[in-house]
Amino acid sequence: MKNRCFHILVMALLVACVGCSPKAKQTIEPSQVIVTSYPSSIGEAGVAVYLPEGYTTSEKDYPVLYLLHGSGDDETGWLTKGQAKSILDSLIASNLCQQMIVVMPNGYLEQTGKYYTPESRLWMESTFEENFSQLIAWTEAHFRTINDKQHRAIAGLSMGGFHTMHTAALLNQSFDYVGIFSALYVPHTKQPHSERIIEMSALALSDKPAYQQTEALLAQQFANPPQLYWIACGVEDFLYEDNVIYRQYLDEKQYPYEYHESAGGHSWQNWMDYLTIFAQKIFTNN
Numbered sequence: 001m002k003n004r005c006f007h008i009l010v011m012a013l014l015v016a017c018v019g020c021s022p023k024a025k026q027t028i029e030p031s032q033v034i035v036t037s038y039p040s041s042i043g044e045a046g047v048a049v050y051l052p053e054g055y056t057t058s059e060k061d062y063p064v065l066y067l068l069h070g071s072g073d074d075e076t077g078w079l080t081k082g083q084a085k086s087i088l089d090s091l092i093a094s095n096l097c098q099q100m101i102v103v104m105p106n107g108y109l110e111q112t113g114k115y116y117t118p119e120s121r122l123w124m125e126s127t128f129e130e131n132f133s134q135l136i137a138w139t140e141a142h143f144r145t146i147n148d149k150q151h152r153a154i155a156g157l158s159m160g161g162f163h164t165m166h167t168a169a170l171l172n173q174s175f176d177y178v179g180i181f182s183a184l185y186v187p188h189t190k191q192p193h194s195e196r197i198i199e200m201s202a203l204a205l206s207d208k209p210a211y212q213q214t215e216a217l218l219a220q221q222f223a224n225p226p227q228l229y230w231i232a233c234g235v236e237d238f239l240y241e242d243n244v245i246y247r248q249y250l251d252e253k254q255y256p257y258e259y260h261e262s263a264g265g266h267s268w269q270n271w272m273d274y275l276t277i278f279a280q281k282i283f284t285n286n
Helices: 002-020 084-091 131-140 159-168 195-204 214-223 240-253 268-281
Strands: 031-042 041-053 066-069 101-105 154-157 177-181 228-234 258-260
Touching: 031 131, 041 066, 041 084, 041 131, 066 131, 066 159, 084 101, 084 268, 101 131, 154 159, 154 268, 159 214, 177 268, 214 240, 228 240, 228 268, 258 268
Parallel strands: 066 101, 066 154, 154 177, 177 228, 228 258
Antiparallel strands: 031 041, 041 101
8 A cells, every 4th residue: 555655656746747847949930931823803913922930830810011022023022132031030030020921912913924124014004003902802811811901001112112102092091001112103293304204104194093093092091091101212212303202292282101211222222221111110009
């Protein structure tokens, strides 16, 4: 009987010791990028999706940043040239920005997989903006997202800044954070100030509702303004004057925005810096 009690006591102590032993260090799954396609009204379109660390092993839902590339790039431009994955990984690991999903679509919806050519200028015919709600629907159906204005952001550089401006205005209650980096602005009430802008204005001001009705759409957008409307441009950027004109227009209308001015021109160094700053400003009230 004593021996039996002794064995029971030993077993109990062993179990207790196991329970007190240091827990194995949990491994957090690293971030990942998925390059795939989504269905638009004119066919499959390319898209890259950044998922933050721990996404596949967690059950939480995430805010979404839609990040748009510039002329000559595709859905991988922000990853291969702009180091978006490294930037976000570093910010998230340092607790400098919220965990988020980042969706990077191909901006050439009429010529997916092709590069911009001066002859086509198909990125200014509004198909991208008019199909953007389909991209949002696809994203929210395939990933764990928080599906409201407060948890959506959109930003883009150059051509992508143009798309950002017009998409955010067209879907004017869909995004609470808007980032416009070194964007082309086609004036709607003033004469363009260069031959290049005049040529582009003829396209953008033809019969496209997303462009022709920009003033009315902006009025709707700023009737219930986004938490952040952030504009950034370098002083040596060849689109600097466009950004001056656009900010003058916003000032005249008393539409609230933040402006960041940097050294340098139309460059990836600036756009990576802008992404770093913008990412820290979004979803902060969530």
